[in-house]
Amino acid sequence: MAHTETSGTNRRDFLYIATGAVGAVGAASLVWPFISQLQPDQSVLALSTAEVDLSPIAEGQMVTVQWRGKPIFIFNRAPKVVETVRAVPLSQLIDPQPDQDRVKSGHDNFLIVVGICTHLGCVPIGNQGNYEGWFCPCHGSQYDASGRVRVGPAPLNLPVPPYTFTSDTKIVIG
Amino acid sequence: MEGHSTYQPKGKVARWFESRLPLVGLAHSSAVAYPTPKNLNYLWTFGAILTFMLVCQIVSGIVLAMHYTAYAPISFARVEHIMRDVNYGWLIRYIHANGASMFFIAVYIHIFRGLYYGSYKAPREVLWILGVVIYLLMMATAFMGYVLPWGQMSYWGATVITNLFSAIPVVGETIVQWLWGGYSVGDPTLNRFFSLHYLLPFMIAGVVGLHIWALHHVGQNNPEGVDVKSVAKDTVPFTPYATIKDMFAMVVFLMFFAWFIFYIPNYLGHSDNYIPANPLATPAHIVPEWYFLPFYAILRSVPDKLGGVLAMFGAIAVLAFLPWLDTSKVRSARYRPMFKQFFWIFLVVAVGLGYLGSKPAEGGYVIASRIFTVYYFVHFLIILPVLGLIERPRPMPASIADAVLARGAKGATASGAKA
Numbered sequence: 001m002a003h004t005e006t007s008g009t010n011r012r013d014f015l016y017i018a019t020g021a022v023g024a025v026g027a028a029s030l031v032w033p034f035i036s037q038l039q040p041d042q043s044v045l046a047l048s049t050a051e052v053d054l055s056p057i058a059e060g061q062m063v064t065v066q067w068r069g070k071p072i073f074i075f076n077r078a079p080k081v082v083e084t085v086r087a088v089p090l091s092q093l094i095d096p097q098p099d100q101d102r103v104k105s106g107h108d109n110f111l112i113v114v115g116i117c118t119h120l121g122c123v124p125i126g127n128q129g130n131y132e133g134w135f136c137p138c139h140g141s142q143y144d145a146s147g148r149v150r151v152g153p154a155p156l157n158l159p160v161p162p163y164t165f166t167s168d169t170k171i172v173i174g
Numbered sequence: 175m176e177g178h179s180t181y182q183p184k185g186k187v188a189r190w191f192e193s194r195l196p197l198v199g200l201a202h203s204s205a206v207a208y209p210t211p212k213n214l215n216y217l218w219t220f221g222a223i224l225t226f227m228l229v230c231q232i233v234s235g236i237v238l239a240m241h242y243t244a245y246a247p248i249s250f251a252r253v254e255h256i257m258r259d260v261n262y263g264w265l266i267r268y269i270h271a272n273g274a275s276m277f278f279i280a281v282y283i284h285i286f287r288g289l290y291y292g293s294y295k296a297p298r299e300v301l302w303i304l305g306v307v308i309y310l311l312m313m314a315t316a317f318m319g320y321v322l323p324w325g326q327m328s329y330w331g332a333t334v335i336t337n338l339f340s341a342i343p344v345v346g347e348t349i350v351q352w353l354w355g356g357y358s359v360g361d362p363t364l365n366r367f368f369s370l371h372y373l374l375p376f377m378i379a380g381v382v383g384l385h386i387w388a389l390h391h392v393g394q395n396n397p398e399g400v401d402v403k404s405v406a407k408d409t410v411p412f413t414p415y416a417t418i419k420d421m422f423a424m425v426v427f428l429m430f431f432a433w434f435i436f437y438i439p440n441y442l443g444h445s446d447n448y449i450p451a452n453p454l455a456t457p458a459h460i461v462p463e464w465y466f467l468p469f470y471a472i473l474r475s476v477p478d479k480l481g482g483v484l485a486m487f488g489a490i491a492v493l494a495f496l497p498w499l500d501t502s503k504v505r506s507a508r509y510r511p512m513f514k515q516f517f518w519i520f521l522v523v524a525v526g527l528g529y530l531g532s533k534p535a536e537g538g539y540v541i542a543s544r545i546f547t548v549y550y551f552v553h554f555l556i557i558l559p560v561l562g563l564i565e566r567p568r569p570m571p572a573s574i575a576d577a578v579l580a581r582g583a584k585g586a587t588a589s590g591a592k593a
Contacts, residue, residue, distance in 0.1 A: 035352070038351075038352040038353075038355060038366075039351060039352065039355065040351065040354075040355060040356045040357065040362075041355065041362065044355070044356045044357070044360075044362070064454055066453070066454065068356070068357035068358065069356055069357055069358040069360050069453060070357055070358045070453075071453065071454045116358075119337075119479060120333070120334040120337040120338065120479075121333040121334060121336075121337035121340075121358075122330065122333065122334065122456040122460070123453075123454060123455060123456045125456075136456075137456055137457070137458045137459065137460075138330075138334065138456060138460055139474060139535050140535055140536060152477055153474075153477050153478070153479060153482070154479075155478075155479050
C-alpha cells in the first residue's frame with residue numbers, strides 16, 4: 001500500500017457496496033427466469049380446455065376423456081346410485097363433502113371428476129371396489145359413486161375440475 | 175494418514191513437469207505408496223468395484239445418449255431402435271440397465287460392510303456422510319434413468335415418485351408442477367429428467383472425489399477396527415497389494431455382471447416397461463426397481479400420506495446421523511458381541527422390507543411391513559444408542575499386526591499356511 005487511509009470510508013468502500021448491491025439484484029433477477037421455465041409452458045397451457053359431448057354416454061356408463069394430460073372421469077349415474085351416495089352420512093367420510101356440491105344442479109346424474117388418485121397419482125379403475133365407484137390398483141384406495149374417498153390411504157376426494165354446461169348435453173372443462 | 179510418497183521424478187521432463195504440477199506425485203502417493211491396513215478382507219474391494227461401475231455407467235450412458243431422443247411420442251421407439259437397429263445397441267443398453275443394478279448391489283455391500291465394521295465412527299464421520307450423499311444422488315440418477323424408456327413402469331413410477339412431493343404442506347403442489355412442467359408427467363418431464371440424468375453422474379463423480387480424499391486423509395478402517403499404530407508393521411503399500419486384490423475382485427464381479435447381461439438381461443426389470451407409456455391406464459401392480467423396494471415398503475406401511483413420505487425419507491436421512499447415534503467407541507462388530515447379533519437382525523429386516531415392498535399392499539404383508547418399519551427405526555434410534563452404554567466389548571488386539579499374527583498362528587495350526 002502506497003498510503004494509509006485516514007478517513008472511515010474511501011472510494012473502494014463505495015465500489016464494494018455498489019458492486020455488491022448491483023450484483024445481488026442482478027443475480028436475484030436472473031433466478032426467476034430459471035425457476036419460471038420449470039412451470040407449464042405456453043403450448044401446455046394452450047391445451048387447457050376440452051369440450052365434451054355428453055349425449056352418447058348411456059346411463060350407468062363411465063367414460064374417460066383427457067384434459068391437461070390428465071384423465072377425467074365422466075360417470076352418468078343411475079338415479080338409484082345418486083340416492084345411495086346422498087344417503088351416506090357425512091360423518092362416515094374421510095373427506096366429508098355432500099354429493100350435491102360435487103355436481104351441477106339440474107345435471108345431478110353427471111359426475112365429472114379428475115381421475116387421479118389423490119394418494120400418489122395413479123388412475124383408479126372404474127366399477128371396482130365396494131362403493132360403486134373406483135378402486136386404485138396402486139395402494140388400494142377406494143372411491144364411491146360421488147368420487148369421494150371411502151378407504152385410504154388417499155387423503156382427499158377425487159377433485160372436481162372447473163367445467164360449465166354450454167348446452168344440455170355439452171360441457172367445457174377448464 | 176498421509177501417504178509416504180517416495181516418488182522422485184527420474185527424467186528431466188518429468189522433473190520439469192512435477193515442479194509445475196505435482197500430478198504424478200499425487201497419483202503415486204494415493205494409489206501406489208498409500209499405506210493400506212494389512213488385514214483388509216474382500217469386503218474392502220467394493221470401493222474399487224463401485225468406482226469401476228460409475229465409469230461403466232458413464233461410458234455406456236454417453237453412448238446410449240448418442241442414439242436416444244427425449245421426446246415423449248418417440249422415446250419408446252428410440253429405445254427399441256437402440257435394441258434392434260444400432261450395432262451392439264442391445265449390448266450397450268443391457269450393460270447400462272443391468273449396470274445400475276450391479277452398482278446398487280455393490281453399494282449395498284459397501285454400506286453394510288461400513289455398518290458391520292463401524293466405518294462411520296470418528297474420525298470418519300464426514301467420509302460416511304459423503305457416502306450417504308453419493309447414495310442419494312445414485313437413487314435420483316437411477317430413478318430418472320428408469321423414466322427415459324417411456325414405458326408403463328417409467329411413466330407410472332415417475333408419477334408416483336413425483337407425487338411424493340405433493341405431500342409437503344403448502345408448497346407441495348407447486349413443487350410437483352415444477353418437476354412436471356405441466357399438469358401431469360409428460361414430455362417436459364421426460365426432457366428435464368434426461369438432462370438431469372446426464373448431469374447427476376458427474377456430480378456423483380465429484381462427490382466420489384471428496385469421498386476418496388476424505389478416506390485418504392483419515393485412512394481406511396479395517397476388520398479389527400483398531401487404528402494403524404505403525405505404518406511399517408500394520409500396513410502394506412497400496413500397489414501391488416490392494417491394486418491386485420481389487421482387480422481380482424473386480425474381475426469376479428464382472429463375471430457375475432456378464433451373467434446378467436448375456437443370460438438374464440431382463441430378470442431385474444419389469445415386463446410392463448415394454449408397453450409404451452399410457453397416461454390413462456395404470457398397470458395393475460406397480461413396483462419400483464428392486465433397489466428401492468425397502469423404502470417403498472416403508473412408504474406404504476404408514477397409512478397417512480405425509481407420514482409415509484416422511485418415514486421414507488427419514489429412513490435414508492437417519493443414516494447421516496449414524497456416527498452420533500451409535501454411542502459405542504468400539505468400531506468392529508468382531509469385538510461387540512451384542513451389536514453383532516443386532517446387525518444380523520437388522521440385515522434380515524432390511525432385506526425383509528425389500529421382499530415386502532415387492533408384494534401387494536394388503537393383509538399380512540401390510541402388518542409385516544409395519545412391524546419391520548418400526549424395527550428399522552428402533553434399530554437406529556433406540557438399540558444403537560443404548561447398546562453403546564450397556565454392552566461390554568470383548569478385549570481388543572493392541573494393534574493390527576498383533577491381530578494378524580494371532581490369526582495367522584491359529585490358522586497355521588488349523589489348516590496349514592494361510593496368507
